[in-house]
Amino acid sequence: MSAPTLDTLIIGAGTAGLAALREVRKRSARFLLVNEGPWGTTCARVGCMPSKALIEAANALHRRHQLQDLGLRGGDALEADIPAVLQRIRDLRDDFVAGALRATDALPSHQRVAGRATLLGPNAVDIDGTVHATRSIIVATGSRPKVPEEWLAFGDRILTTDTLFEQPTLGPRVAVIGMGPLGVEISQALARLGLEVAAFTTAPELAGLSDTQVNGALVAALKKEMVLHTGAAAELREVAGGIEVRSGPNRVVVDQVVAALGRVPNTEGLGLETLGLPLDAHGLPEVNPQTLQIGDLPVFLAGDANAQTPLLHEAADEGHIAGMNALAGSPGAFRRRTPLSIVFSDPQVAQVGKRLAELEPGRTVTGTVDFKDQGRARAALHHHGRLHLAADASTARLLGAEMCAPHGEHLAHLLALAIQQGLTVHDLLGMPFYHPTYEEGLRTALRDAARQLPSAPESDLASCASIGVAALE
Template identity: 45%
Template sequence: MTRKVDLAILGAGSAGVTALFTLLRAGKSVVLINSGPEGTTCARVGCMPSKALIEVASLYHAKTRQAAFGIAGTEALSVDGPKVMARVRDIRDKLVNGFITRTHKHLDETQFIDGFATLTGPNSVEVNGETIEAGAIIIATGSSPVLPAPFRALGDALWTTDTFFEQADLPKSVAIVGLGVIGCEIGQALGRLGVEVHGFDAAPVIAGIKDPVVAEAAAEALGQDMSLTLGATVEPTREADGTVTIKAGEKTMRVERVLASIGRRPNVAGLGLESLGVELDDKGMPAYDPETLQIGDLPVYMTGDVNADRPLLHEAKDEGKIAALNIIAGARKSFRRRVPLAVAFTSPQIATVGAAFDTLDPEQIAVGTAKAQDNGRSKVKAETAGLIRVYADKTSLKLLGATLAIGDGEHMAHWLALAIEQGLTVDACLESPFYHPVLEETLQDALMSCLSNSGQKLPHPPGLTPA
């Protein structure tokens, strides 16, 4: 059997479905091919179920400081592990089903294929014994957890983020190996729910933080909820009783379960990329244009997590749309990408906005710092851990980037992303209103600090513009 369509999309996640809707609106004939469970990585195994776990952990953890507010009796609170995990799955399933329902609402039975597609050339794929000839192909097959051989040998004592949320109960103890965003989020949440948590990472920092000042503050805060071992390689061994012995540097410990959050690799195995006739690197990946997502001059595009560039939902959606718009236009066209923005929903929240600290010339930038402990609202809330660091060009005062580890940092990070997107200077940012008492006054203090450290003298007080 052979079928001809304008477009074949491989993968029904954020990138693939965004491309699908864009192409359907343009009147293109499209087939969406998906292998395995539908639903985005975010909704099924990533950011959404982890937030459901974090929410209950935050509620339970609040008991540790309620006595200071005059609230008694919280010592009677307890965690029902099975109910916690059941609620997380219930929320997850509703979100996933909502996404799937919205997707299929726009498709008929001929436009969706449940099966594994293999490329047979730049204009054709085979799936379930059928050949699809397409004017263009969008690869949006996502990613899967990285599992080195020593971890695969752990059997059912090993969890990944793809399997953790399926567990019926919380463990008594767990080793979190890999302290990126999801490792930090799940590790801290479990620690706050009473699980003995040991976190490990080969890097010297958590959550990939590039600013050393913020990295130190974040590690100190998360170290209150789990033990941290950084800059050490982990050697796991399954014991006869089913537990796991962990060796990391000079440390040795035994845990009930191991959660591997070492990273994710593109789902390209068996995809047939070699049929495209382009060179593949040592990981089996072709080179592609990061601005157009196109592989060479072929009518094939790599979008979303599968290209391993910006593994975030909003970036995947943008990439799906960029690829679709290029296909519709029939010409190579670059689109300006959004200001980089990433958030870890830990406590305090960790966020990076704009240019990363390690990419900036220290001689050319002014850095402003402000701490939560100096903020009145933070004192009222009794949540004084964390700080903000903002970076600006010394000469122009243009805001370049920021790193945060502070309560409700997600909102300040969006404010900063908007300011950087609009090309604002530090003094222009200070002309915005800052209400009192709010956590955003810490951001105001950081901007004032940045202005002071720039050595620039303004013709009028910052924050005031002559009428």
């Protein structure tokens, strides 16, 4: 083979691939970006953004049930125009995709190609019959929805996030199978738009939660809006009038089924076996999470394709790391951000830092708040949900939190910042809390934790010395 003509070859133009591209372009013009299928990120096309547009419409309509309690009349006349809701989502989606495409449309043809890439080893890639020699390779091929093969017989009545928003209309009877983050979001949104929703999951924990009480708060909230079955696996069969879904003794007939069983990496047929390293049961090699490097090869596996943390902000970080390391003489190890995941249900679900179920009870203290009595939440009729946070019993440093809480996305960000900065329960209690805000609920949980710590201060107030302010004479 001739000497490499490329410094790096990027496979995939999703979030991770585009982030890698930004780093590579700063360092070299000798690169090639190849993408198979639609251009534009999963988030913009079928993931984060379309689903949030659906949730916004659903939550706006659901608010009609509370208008009477707020002294507002006429809300019962509101209804969802499902085709119009879906069309608005597609219009918004197209705008988001157009923004993502601007990053690649301007590339000249020798730096951008559509096609199927197959690895021939750590320094060569075949693209539709043409072999490209390269010093390094960045694999960022993303993921796709998981659908059992036997379900394919039901045709377009089996929906995923790749197809849900393309439908001209929905329902009126829908089953959602799988209640991870995606299943929770979609099932609640469809129920709030007026569809009859039955949700099924084998696990008792929903949305990735590990804390039993927080999970219980979420389950209670969802059961008010839909039928929820946990335990036995769901089985599908054709019946008169639709698709029958059975789970243990439970049975429902629906018009469509949303498969929310997670996503699988797009690595089949990619040629990872040509790298000469062991592959796991899913056909993936071991990847260093700090460098994104596969073994000691000049090959980097980033984003959903490595199946480590399939979240957009993590994929972007990994793309940047892979882009820098692919052109570095020696790959650098990067400290990853504090784990943060958010589910946009109502109440919102979030996990920050370490999972609570994995912490040792004897070495931690747990602070809790129930939002049923929280002032701002009561005023807004959003008074439901729980937040649990954990701190090290000896140092008081915050370790992690799980919540099913109103406006949890903002509480989670505060806690993620605090954990990444190594703050203690007392440090955070010394920060300002405005009244009346949902953040006061976080303060309640912090105070609960502080009471269990051996060095609890007598007041939330920080001293002048601790906040860096000189005491007055």
